[in-house]
Amino acid sequence: MQVRPFEPVDLDGAAALLAERHRRHRAAEPLLDPAFEEPVDARREIEELLAGDAAAGRVAHRGGSLVGYLVGISKDRETWGTNVWIESAGHAAADPDVVRALYADAAAVWVESLPANHYVVVPATDDELMAAWFGLDFGQQHVHAVREAPPASFGIVPRAELTIRPARRADLPALAELELVLPRHSQGSPIFSRLPIEPIDEVHAELEADFDDPRFTTLVAEVDGLVVGSAIACSLGESKSNVSLMRPAAAGFLGYAAVLPAARGLGVGRALGEAVLAWGRDAGYPAIATDWRSTNLPADAAWRALGFRPTFRRLHRGIT
Numbered sequence: 001m002q003v004r005p006f007e008p009v010d011l012d013g014a015a016a017l018l019a020e021r022h023r024r025h026r027a028a029e030p031l032l033d034p035a036f037e038e039p040v041d042a043r044r045e046i047e048e049l050l051a052g053d054a055a056a057g058r059v060a061h062r063g064g065s066l067v068g069y070l071v072g073i074s075k076d077r078e079t080w081g082t083n084v085w086i087e088s089a090g091h092a093a094a095d096p097d098v099v100r101a102l103y104a105d106a107a108a109v110w111v112e113s114l115p116a117n118h119y120v121v122v123p124a125t126d127d128e129l130m131a132a133w134f135g136l137d138f139g140q141q142h143v144h145a146v147r148e149a150p151p152a153s154f155g156i157v158p159r160a161e162l163t164i165r166p167a168r169r170a171d172l173p174a175l176a177e178l179e180l181v182l183p184r185h186s187q188g189s190p191i192f193s194r195l196p197i198e199p200i201d202e203v204h205a206e207l208e209a210d211f212d213d214p215r216f217t218t219l220v221a222e223v224d225g226l227v228v229g230s231a232i233a234c235s236l237g238e239s240k241s242n243v244s245l246m247r248p249a250a251a252g253f254l255g256y257a258a259v260l261p262a263a264r265g266l267g268v269g270r271a272l273g274e275a276v277l278a279w280g281r282d283a284g285y286p287a288i289a290t291d292w293r294s295t296n297l298p299a300d301a302a303w304r305a306l307g308f309r310p311t312f313r314r315l316h317r318g319i320t
C-alpha cells in the first residue's frame with residue numbers, strides 16, 4: 001500500500017469510497033440523507049473540507065486503485081484546544097488496514113508540528129471502522145443520534161402534577177438557572193468538562209435578547225407552579241456540530257434540555273423530550289436528532305430511553 005498527500009485528481013475516487021460508506025451506513029440507519037450515496041454530493045463535502053483552514057489530506061493506493069483517504073482540519077482552539085478533526089466526510093477506506101496506514105502517515109506530521117487533540121467522527125453502525133479507530137487508541141467522547149418523528153397518535157402523558165408548556169418571558173430567571181445546569185453538571189465526574197461557566201446575568205441577558213427568535217421553541221416543565229426543567233427545539237439546520245453526512249435531509253433538533261438536580265429521575269426529562277418529539281412531528285419533520293457526551297450518563301440513559309439511535313460517534317485521542 002502506498003500513502004501520499006491528497007491531490008485534486010484523487011477527488012472522484014475518494015467521493016466514490018465515501019458514497020459507498022454512506023450507502024452501507026444508510027442500510028443500517030435509513031433516516032440519514034440518501035443524497036450522499038451519490039458520489040457528486042459526497043465529493044462536494046470532501047472538497048469543502050479540503051478548502052478549510054489548515055486542511056491536510058492523505059490517500060492510500062493499492063494495486064493502482066485508490067483504497068482510502070483521510071482529511072484532517074482544524075477547529076476553534078478555545079473550545080477544542082490545539083486540534084485536528086477528521087469529520088464525518090473526512091475518511092473512508094476499503095478496510096481497517098487502510099485506516100491505520102492513513103492515520104499513521106498523517107499523524108506523523110500533525111504530532112511533529114503540534115501536540116494536539118485528535119478527533120474523528122465515525123459511522124456508529126460500522127463495527128469494522130469503529131474497531132480500526134479504537135485500535136488506534138481513540139476512545140468514544142460524543143454520540144450523535146436520530147429517531148423518527150412519533151406517529152399522529154403519540155401524546156405526552158406526564159404525571160398529573162407535571163405540566164409541559166411553552167416558555168413565557170416571566171420564566172426568564174428560571175430559564176437562566178436551567179441554562180447553567182448542563183455546564184455545571186458537565187464539570188463533574190465522569191465528564192470533567194473544562195469549559196468555563198458564564199455568569200448568570202450574562203446568560204439571562206442572552207436569553208432575553210433571543211426570547212422572540214422564531215427559530216427556537218423553548219418548553220418548560222412545571223411542578224406545583226415552579227419551573228423545574230426546560231428544553232429547546234429547533235431545526236437541525238441550527239446545529240453547528242451536526243453537519244454534512246450527519247444531517248438527515250429534514251430533521252428537528254432537541255438542542256438543549258435540563259432538569260434541576262432535585263427534580264431528576266422523576267420523569268421530567270422524559271416528558272420534555274417527548275414534548276420535543278411531538279413538536280418535531282407537528283412542525284413536519286420526519287426525524288428528530290440530538291447529541292450528547294457519552295460520559296453524560298443521565299443524558300445517555302434519557303435519550304436512549306426516548307428511542308434515539310446513535311448515527312455517528314465522535315472519538316478522541318489526546319496527544320499532549
Ligand SMILES: CC(C)(COP(=O)(O)OP(=O)(O)OC[C@H]1O[C@@H](n2cnc3c(N)ncnc32)[C@H](O)[C@@H]1OP(=O)(O)O)[C@@H](O)C(=O)NCCC(=O)NCCS
Pocket residue numbers: 181182185256257258259260263264265266267268269270271291292293296297298299301302303305
Ligand atoms: C438528562 C436529564 C435532562 C434527564 O432528566 P430526568 O428528569 O432526570 O430524566 P427522567 O427522570 O425523565 O428519566 C428519563 C429516562 O432516563 C433514565 N435515567 C435518567 N437518569 C438516569 C440515571 N442517572 N441512571 C440511569 N437511568 C437514568 C430513566 O430511567 C428514564 O427512562 P424511562 O423513562 O424509560 O424510565 C437530566 O438528568 C439533566 O438535566 N441532566 C443535566 C443536564 C443534561 O445533561 N442535559 C442534557 C444534555 S445533552
